[in-house]
Amino acid sequence: MLLPEIEFEPLTAALEATTVVFAGDGGTLSGLAAKLDKASGGQLRRAGEAARFKGKRKQIYEVLAPHALEQVRIIVAGTAGSEPMTRREWADLGGRIAGRIGEVEAASVVVEAAGGAKAETAELAARLAMGAMLRLYTFDKYRSAPPRKDNGNGEPGEKSAETPKLARLKIHVPDPAAARDAFALLEPLARGTMLARDLVNEPANVLGPVEFAERCADLATLGVEIEVLEPEALEKIGMRALLAVAQGSVRPARVVVMTWNGGKSKRARPLCFVGKGVVFDTGGISMKPAAGMEDMKGDMGGAAAVAGLMHALAGRKAPVNAIGIVGLVENMPSGSAQRPGDIVRSLSGQTVEVLNTDAEGRLVLCDLLWYANERYKPRFMINLATLTGAIMVALGKEHAGLFSNDDKLAGELAAAGTATGELVWRMPLSAAYDKLIDSKNADMKNIGGRFGGAITAAQFLKRFVKDTPWAHLDVAGVAMDSTKTDTSQTWASGWGVQLLDALVADHYEKG
Secondary structure, eight states: OOOOEEEEEETTSOOOSEEEEEEOGGGOOOHHHHHHHHHTTSHHHHHHHHTTOOOBTTOEEEEESOTTOSOSEEEEEEOBOSSOOOHHHHHHHHHHHHHHHOSOSEEEEEOOOSTTOHHHHHHHHHHHHHHHHHHTOOOOTTOSSOOEEEOSSSSEEEEOOOSOOOOEEEEEESOHHHHHHHHHHHHHHHHHHHHHHHHHHSOTTTOOHHHHHHHHHGGGGGTOEEEEEOHHHHHHHTOHHHHHHHTTSSSOOEEEEEEEEOSSOTTSOOEEEEEEEEEEEOOTTSOOOSTTGGGGGGTTHHHHHHHHHHHHHHHTTOSSEEEEEEEEEEEOOSTTSOOTTEEEEOTTSOEEEESOTTOOHHHHHHHHHHHHHHHHOOSEEEEEEOOOSHHHHHHTTTOEEEEESOHHHHHHHHHHHHHHSOOEEEOOOOGGGGGGTOOSSSSEESOOOSTTHHHHHHHHHHTTSTTSOEEEEEOTTTSBSOOOOSSOOSSBOOTTHHHHHHHHHHHTSOO
């Protein structure tokens, strides 16, 4: 994957042959856009009128070979609305623009003072650049040749270059230096999101627990401390629930602890993020149907988001102490796999009757949550997991399910979701659901029956967090095969990296 070089230039710098400008309410052109329109003899304005362009957000039109201009293509995008555009909307706009530009070697985008403030314009231009980067992400490393387009007759036509060829994107702003500074804090966020996408997109034959752990270890170059726990250490610690999931696979389990000490005090209690990393989930002995099982390479979307978040925090030198813990296993059927009816003793000492080996993610997470809580005494714990199909029945692919024992943390996550577009919807927790996972043979069972499956899974995890503020994000519908957006056009979305980075930045970096 080759991404374009992002450059920030003054408004007076030469424009590329493909240039994007913005228009306000009614399609009004101002500043440099108005000068281009005047030089073309009003051709930009007349083309907008012909296209019934009103300057509204998500409206875009193009003018090819405008009269008397060096530019061969002008793209005009609307920005008008009842309220000023948010950070998220500027990132979305960057994605739409990148998608519209297409396969050109270089392009210019003119971002003039929004509301008159240079500093504000610099931030918005940086958000636009981040959105463009995310839109241009592709996962094509295994293609030996570009795909062929359909010629309309059901037969393959000429080869098409699916990978964007854009090599340089120039963003023209009043204060390029300020925009570069703002982008320096956002580029690691984009890179972290793309790291999460890469991990989820990788086929399971390439990315097993060991290989995933090695990718996490690469974060050491950013200053993240890495600790990799192998099966012998996990057995000694007592993570038997996690190991029970892995015992059917020839690929050994790994737990990776990623530590970022960016806070003023290294003794300050850290924030803790925990990810389910089932690199492939057959369901084990309780095997899944064959149709769609290939998608289970993405059952480590929670762990991918945690790795991406740690990249973002370290890359922008976030002034906070944070711990990322991922449990990496493969759930396979074999002669050594755990069986329905087995009883395992978790790290907490609580026993679990395994009635369905396809409810394995909670077995991984229960040991990780207990371990994180006991070892680090964190300010809060947030776990992410592609945990249940039931959450998609409830929420579809637009929201992640949010379960929490702490109203403050739940509210902060909801606000971060609105700000970033990675939306969450709070679901109930209640002792009334406990009876569904009580077992006659052990302290609990790992499934609760047909109804309320996402809730009983969360209720199961709640038994391993004590009184620590905690949130569980069920990301089954949003981490993979999710809804396409302006900034995400790939099977893996990288969902959660931007949400959690915003949570940390907005609420936990000042104290």
